[in-house]
Amino acid sequence: MKVMIAADRGVVCPHFGHAPEFRLVEIDGSKVVKEEIYTNPGHAPGVLPRWMKDLDVDIVIAGDMGPRARDLFASFGITVQTCDPMSVDSALEAFIKGNLSGSSNSCHHGKEHSADTACNGHHEA
Template identity: 40%
Template sequence: MSNKVAIPTEGGLLCAHFGHCESFYMADIENGVIVNEAIIVPPAHEPGLYPAWVGSHGVKIVIAGGMGEKAKELFRKEGIEVFVGAVSKAPRELVEDFIHNSLVTGSNSCNHK
């Protein structure tokens, strides 16, 4: 089984607010192993832009700290599963947690629509 995961980052860690990230960490997972990693700088943020842009990279899973309801809805329309409320740590650690079914998520740190 293969998947591609994206995590919004700032300063090398998970960014608390999805739309304010400076880059995206993207990882390809095959058979429970990270086989490729990249840090990609997104285009300038505009409401509604990132879900389609992330989807254009083949991403199927997004792990975020906080994300507005509209963004979550747009990701669902792209066929991308979203996990919000993740703790701020290195993105590779978050992907490893996801692979091992130990990803901890809590409340969405973003409360706007």
């Protein structure tokens, strides 16, 4: 199983599309067998879901994402799992143990977002 985690400085990025990097983790049973880090190829409608489909991703973990991205992932058979802010390692461990709970937080575009930062720091824990 391939799990892609939206990351920002070692923390699950609360705003999926603005994550500066993505950690791709291949899991066999409960064991991590391979890890890779990718730079975000660009935040434009549909780019990330298609890119992750091409990488054969099964599950995406992020703080939250918009409805279009969710719909595209669903159309590609990729599961979306949201979570509360936590380290990428903690999220991965919780996911493997089946304990990763979804978040009710939503990130809405507003003046606090800028093009040069993930979420301009407004979601940091």
